[in-house]
Amino acid sequence: MTRAPPPLSIEPREKARFSAAQRFAILLRQSTDGISRCEVCDEVIAVLSPDGHWMKQRPIEWDHEKARALGGRTHTENGRALCGHPFKCHKAKSASDAAMIAKADRMGGRTGQYARQKERKARGLKPQIQGRGFRNG
Numbered sequence: 001m002t003r004a005p006p007p008l009s010i011e012p013r014e015k016a017r018f019s020a021a022q023r024f025a026i027l028l029r030q031s032t033d034g035i036s037r038c039e040v041c042d043e044v045i046a047v048l049s050p051d052g053h054w055m056k057q058r059p060i061e062w063d064h065e066k067a068r069a070l071g072g073r074t075h076t077e078n079g080r081a082l083c084g085h086p087f088k089c090h091k092a093k094s095a096s097d098a099a100m101i102a103k104a105d106r107m108g109g110r111t112g113q114y115a116r117q118k119e120r121k122a123r124g125l126k127p128q129i130q131g132r133g134f135r136n137g
């Protein structure tokens with residue numbers, strides 16, 4: 001027996017990784033006179049050779065300026081080339097993204113007290129924390 005195909009989504013799930021063409025375009029956008037710099041520390045990360053290739057000067061990590069978990073797309077305009085390990089530029093950025101993603105999940109009711117409340121309600125349980133109601137005096 002074969003399984004039914006998954007329902008078609010409106011747009012196909014976008015890849016997490018930037019393509020070679022996108023990476024080239026990102027370095028070009030970040031460059032002045034063929035020298036591309038990290039957007040965090042401003043160090044030179046790649047130099048354009050006369051034959052049109054980027055020559056890496058530092059390890060590069062490709063960053064979604066707006067994190068994918070926050071709705072950022074894998075588009076050239078949302079991509080940045082940052083220094084990778086052992087430099088801290090991308091690592092520091094990802095850590096601040098993680099805090100924002102956790103907050104977005106709480107606010108969106110995917111984690112945190114609202115999610116727990118919703119789950120209890122769905123299971124037909126009473127809310128754990130009841131309001132005291134209004135009291136006079």
Ligand SMILES: [Zn+2]
Nearest residue numbers: 038041083089
């Ligand atoms: Zn850097």
